Amino acid sequence: MADVSTDRDVITYREAVAEGIAREMRRDPAVVCLGEDIGEAGGVFKTTVGLLKEFGPQRVWDTPISEQAIVGAAMGAAMTGMRPVAEIMFSDFLACCWDYLANEIPKVRYMTGGQVTVPLVVRTANGGGLGFGAQHSQATENWALTVPGLKIAVPATPADVIGMMAAAIRSDDPVVFFEHKGLLASKGAPAPPGHVVELGRAAVVREGVDVTLVGLASMVPVALRAASQLSEEGIDVEVVDLRCLVPLDVATVLASLARTSRLVTVEENPYQGGWGATLVSVVADEGFGLLDAPVRRVAGECVPLPFADALEEQVIPTVDKVVAAVRSLAAY
Amino acid sequence: MEDRDELLALYEQMAVIRRTEKAAHDLFLSGLVKGTTHLAAGHEAIAVGASAALRPDDYVFATYRGHHHAMARGATPEECLAELMQRATGLCGGKGGSMHLTKADAFMLGSYAIVGAHLPMAVGAAWSARLRGTQRLAVAFFGDGATNIGAFHEALNLAAVWKLPVLFVCENNLYMEYTPIADVTAVARPAADRAPAYGIPGEVVDGNDVVAVKEAVSRLARRARAGDGPALLEAETYRHFGHSRADPATYRPAEEVERWLKHDPLDLARGRLVELGVDEATVTAADERARDLVQQAVEAAKNAPPPDPGDALTDVWADGGAAWRT
Numbered sequence: 001m002a003d004v005s006t007d008r009d010v011i012t013y014r015e016a017v018a019e020g021i022a023r024e025m026r027r028d029p030a031v032v033c034l035g036e037d038i039g040e041a042g043g044v045f046k047t048t049v050g051l052l053k054e055f056g057p058q059r060v061w062d063t064p065i066s067e068q069a070i071v072g073a074a075m076g077a078a079m080t081g082m083r084p085v086a087e088i089m090f091s092d093f094l095a096c097c098w099d100y101l102a103n104e105i106p107k108v109r110y111m112t113g114g115q116v117t118v119p120l121v122v123r124t125a126n127g128g129g130l131g132f133g134a135q136h137s138q139a140t141e142n143w144a145l146t147v148p149g150l151k152i153a154v155p156a157t158p159a160d161v162i163g164m165m166a167a168a169i170r171s172d173d174p175v176v177f178f179e180h181k182g183l184l185a186s187k188g189a190p191a192p193p194g195h196v197v198e199l200g201r202a203a204v205v206r207e208g209v210d211v212t213l214v215g216l217a218s219m220v221p222v223a224l225r226a227a228s229q230l231s232e233e234g235i236d237v238e239v240v241d242l243r244c245l246v247p248l249d250v251a252t253v254l255a256s257l258a259r260t261s262r263l264v265t266v267e268e269n270p271y272q273g274g275w276g277a278t279l280v281s282v283v284a285d286e287g288f289g290l291l292d293a294p295v296r297r298v299a300g301e302c303v304p305l306p307f308a309d310a311l312e313e314q315v316i317p318t319v320d321k322v323v324a325a326v327r328s329l330a331a332y
Numbered sequence: 333m334e335d336r337d338e339l340l341a342l343y344e345q346m347a348v349i350r351r352t353e354k355a356a357h358d359l360f361l362s363g364l365v366k367g368t369t370h371l372a373a374g375h376e377a378i379a380v381g382a383s384a385a386l387r388p389d390d391y392v393f394a395t396y397r398g399h400h401h402a403m404a405r406g407a408t409p410e411e412c413l414a415e416l417m418q419r420a421t422g423l424c425g426g427k428g429g430s431m432h433l434t435k436a437d438a439f440m441l442g443s444y445a446i447v448g449a450h451l452p453m454a455v456g457a458a459w460s461a462r463l464r465g466t467q468r469l470a471v472a473f474f475g476d477g478a479t480n481i482g483a484f485h486e487a488l489n490l491a492a493v494w495k496l497p498v499l500f501v502c503e504n505n506l507y508m509e510y511t512p513i514a515d516v517t518a519v520a521r522p523a524a525d526r527a528p529a530y531g532i533p534g535e536v537v538d539g540n541d542v543v544a545v546k547e548a549v550s551r552l553a554r555r556a557r558a559g560d561g562p563a564l565l566e567a568e569t570y571r572h573f574g575h576s577r578a579d580p581a582t583y584r585p586a587e588e589v590e591r592w593l594k595h596d597p598l599d600l601a602r603g604r605l606v607e608l609g610v611d612e613a614t615v616t617a618a619d620e621r622a623r624d625l626v627q628q629a630v631e632a633a634k635n636a637p638p639p640d641p642g643d644a645l646t647d648v649w650a651d652g653g654a655a656w657r658t
Contacts, residue, residue, distance in 0.1 A: 032463060058463065064493065069486035072452020076470070077460035079441055079453070080391060099483075103446050104453070113425035114647035115436035148656065149648055172650030200658060248657040282657070 014184040016158035016191070017047035017123070020165030021085055025055050028083060031169055034061040034070055035087025035123075044089050045125050045184055067097035071122060075105050078120035083169055091126040091140040091178060098143075105174045106149025119172045121165075126154075126178040127218055127268055128316050134304040137312075139268035141216065142275050144176045145245050151175040151199055152245035156220040158188040160243060163197030171199065180217040200247025204256060208238035211326050212256040214279065215266040216242045219317060223266045226322035235330045245275050253279065254287045261292035262329045266322055271299035293332035296325045336608045340618060342384055342542050343601045346376040347622035349400045350598060352409040355630050356399065356416055356430070357573060364634070365416045369430045370397035373572035374540075377597035378503050379404035381545025382471065385553055391439050391457040391470040393450040396431035397503075398443030401473055405440035407433065409629035419636035426639035427647065448478040451487035451500065458491065458498035458562075467557050471499045471549075477508030479522040488530040491562040499552055500564040503539060509575045510583050524566040532562050539567025540597040543604060570595070 011019065025031045033051060035043075039062040042049035052060040063070050067088060074086035088094055094101060105118055128137035144152045153168050153175055155161045161179070168175035205220065206227050215223040220241045227237035238256050242249065257263055263283060265276030276297040283295065301315040353373040359365040372379070379400035386392070394401035399412055407423055415422025416430050423433050431445040441457065444450040454472035461468040478484050479502065491498050502523035506513055519525035527534025533555075537548040545567060552563040570592035574581035581589075602615055648654040 061494075064486075064489060066486035066490060068449075068483045069452045069455065069490040072449065072483065072487070073456030073459055073490060076391075076393075076441075076453035076456025076458075077463075078456075080457045080460040081464055082460045084456070099446050099449055100452075104444065104449055108442060109650070110647045111424060111428045111432045112434040112436065112442060113423070113427045114652065115424070115434050116441060117650045119650070148654075246656050251658040 008190060010187040011158050011190050012184065013158045013161055013186045013188070014045065014047055016161035017165070017179055018049050018051060020162040021048070022051060022054060023162065024166055024169040025051070025059060030081065030083045031085060032059050032061065032077070032082055033085045033087070034063050034074060036063055036065055036089050038062060038087050043087065045181065047179060047184070048087070067093055068100065071097040071100040072104070074120045074122070075100060075118060078118045079108070079116050083119050085121045085123060085169060088122060088124040090136045091124040092135050092138050094124060094140055094143065101144065101150065101176065102147050106147050110149065117172050118174045121168045121175045121177050123177045123179060125181045127180045127182055128305050128312060129182040129218065131307060131309060131312065133307040137305040139300065141178050141245055142269040142273055145275050145278060146273070149174070150246060152178070153199055153243070154178045154217045154245060155243060156183065156217050156241050158186070159191040159195065160197055162191035163195045164199065164243065166196040167199045170196070175199070178217065182218045186221070197243070199244050200249055202243055202249035202252040203241045204238060204252065205241045206237065206239040208236040209259055210236045210330055211262040211264060212238045212240060212253070212260045213264050213266055213322065213326065214240045214242055214253055216245070216275070217268065219266040219268050222317060222319055222322060225319045226326065229319065229323055230326055235326060237326060248279065250279070250282050250286070253283065254290065257283065257287050257290040261290055263291065264296045264298060264322065264325050264329060266317055267297065267299040268316055269300055270302045271297060272302045274299045293329050296329055298322050298325045336605065336610050339543070339601065339605055339608065340610060340614065342380050343598070343605060343615065344618040344622055345380045345404065346542065346598055346601060347619055348409060348625055349376045349379070349403050351622050351626040352403065352412060352629070353399060353573070355413060355626050359413070359417065359630070361578065365430070366418065367429055368576045369416065370576045371571070371573040372397050372400035374570050374597070375503050375505065376400055377542035377545050377601070378473070378501065378539045378567045378569060381542040382501060382549040385546045385549035386469065386471065389439055390468050391441055391454065391461070393441055393454045393457070393470065393472045394443045395450070395474055395478070396443055396445040397475065398433055398473070399430070402433040402435050402440055402443065405435055406438040407435045407440070409626050410632045413629050414633040414636050417633050418638060419633055420639045421633070421636040425643060427643070448474060448481035448483035450474070451478070451483050452490070454498050455487050455491045455496060458496040459494060461497060469497045469499060469553055469556055471501060473501045473503060475508070476502060476504040476506070476513040476522045478502070479526060480517060485526070488527070488532065488562070488564070492530045492532050495559070495561040497556040498562045499549065499556060500562065501549070502564065502566045503569055504566050505569050505571045507571070507575070507584070521566055523564055527564040532564060534564040534566065536566045536568065539569035540595050540600055542597060542601050
């Protein structure tokens with residue numbers, strides 16, 4: 001498989017997934033992949049194209065439709081010297097193996113008094129906007145946030161996919177890696193060789209002084225588009241790409257609020273139990289003195305994801321909704 | 333088994349487990365063990381016989397009824413009882429408790445309290461063993477109740493299609509918890525009758541006969557190590573205590589209890605020892621050593637300190653800490 005990042009000016013998010021995995025597989029023979037249709041088929045989302053060809057069937061394993069066996073086997077392999085990268089095709093299907101994400105993987109190190117480590121990555125296609133309906137469209141990153149013991153990576157750009165994949169696979173802790181379906185075709189700058197983005201480091205992707213927008217994955221481009229629009233009205237928005245939910249980079253958010261004094265979170269997951277609630281509670285606790293206005297959360301509506309475009313647009317945050325929220329805060 | 337010394341050693345291991353479980357029961361009733369226990373008295377021959385058939389570096393995964401497996405793989409009664417009694421010296425430093433006994437440095441990789449969850453893990457450990465070019469096996473011990481949960485079926489299928497060196501050993505004690513397994517299962521042998529659906533051998537053995545268990549596991553292990561794939565063994569056995577805590581198990585017919593108590597794994601092994609010409613005094617000496625060891629373990633565990641409260645915030649991450657944010 002060609003190192004796509006060195007011979008092209010831009011790569012897609014989709015290509016970055018395969019490239020990020022391939023770089024680690026070249027580095028470390030303990031890295032193996034397993035999942036449904038990831039081999040010859042290259043993945044349902046074509047995010048593992050080329051891996052079987054380059055690394056062969058001893059490194060890239062097609063599995064039955066058995067989410068518990070996939071993640072459970074990855075756990076057993078991780079406890080015994082491998083670094084498995086397991087794919088769960090749609091993040092909605094995490095529910096089929098939730099025991100492993102909730103009860104087994106995040107707890108086994110702790111409940112054995114530190115006797116074992118579980119260096120694995122569970123990758124999954126997350127999020128809506130593609131018209132897949134209620135059971136193939138959810139943004140489920142907040143599910144993982146409910147369980148202490150999981151690291152949660154949610155990249156927004158191709159370079160971050162590669163850099164965070166490197167960090168996730170090298171991590172001795174379990175990492176749930178959310179790849180956003182709506183971003184797969186997006187393009188961005190390639191990652192330089194050896195690119196690693198440390199988990200738990202948010203990025204200020206646009207500087208501003210009036211309002212801080214904190215987003216994740218596909219909500220980062222939404223926030224950036226809103227910021228562009230608002231700049232025409234004279235509102236100078238800072239956009240923070242959180243990149244990870246655990247570790248949660250509260251320090252970067254508080255530093256941004258020290259400049260702007262106003263916070264809006266932009267979340268695709270539902271308002272009820274969304275990650276913004278956790279972030280905002282820390283801000284209220286530790287950064288209340290920085291704020292000059294109430295905090296606003298623009299999040300998914302608390303309904304199952306509908307199918308029709310006209311309905312889905314009502315549920316997932318849009319640029320217009322973000323713009324409206326920022327405007328109201330800027331005027332506060 | 334013709335080696336008298338080996339059988340005597342297995343007998344003594346079983347006697348240690350039996351007395352440890354009795355001690356755990358008494359400590360629970362006296363309030364020194366909190367939460368719950370799921371005692372394995374009656375199941376000793378499965379853990380001890382299987383363990384004797386395995387290499388020291390094979391991987392073992394067990395259930396919340398798993399004290400016998402921890403001890404069969406080298407955990408001491410003191411380490412186990414100290415864990416049950418919330419002591420810093422317990423196997424898991426007080427973070428696990430009765431249901432999570434683990435001895436990872438002996439490759440006993442945990443006791444899991446979600447029914448059936450560890451079967452896929454054992455499949456993964458066997459996969460890893462093969463990928464790393466070792467000859468190691470993984471063994472998952474589980475109860476009859478686990479045969480009706482999805483993870484059991486997913487694990488058997490994946491192990492079969494990948495032809496992995498993993499053994500599935502069912503401890504069929506006839507009751508899933510309080511309900512007879514026969515009342516909730518479509519086939520007579522809840523584990524062994526399912527194996528053919530996955531194209532793997534499913535055998536049945538007297539799980540109270542340590543020699544029979546060892547021989548069966550040896551045979552299936554040899555096969556798996558040779559690359560012939562997974563196998564399933566259903567070991568018939570019976571709990572001497574209830575399901576958990578102080579359950580008196582009154583749901584079991586008196587006649588059935590009596591019949592099984594007469595088929596005690598320790599009595600069976602003692603009978604075999606006598607047949608091999610071992611004198612009564614030698615067996616009694618083994619019993620006395622077991623009694624003394626467990627008595628000392630109880631005293632040591634009672635006198636051990638509780639965990640440092642600060643340890644509540646360690647061991648989440650591989651760096652030893654628990655930080656979830658910057």
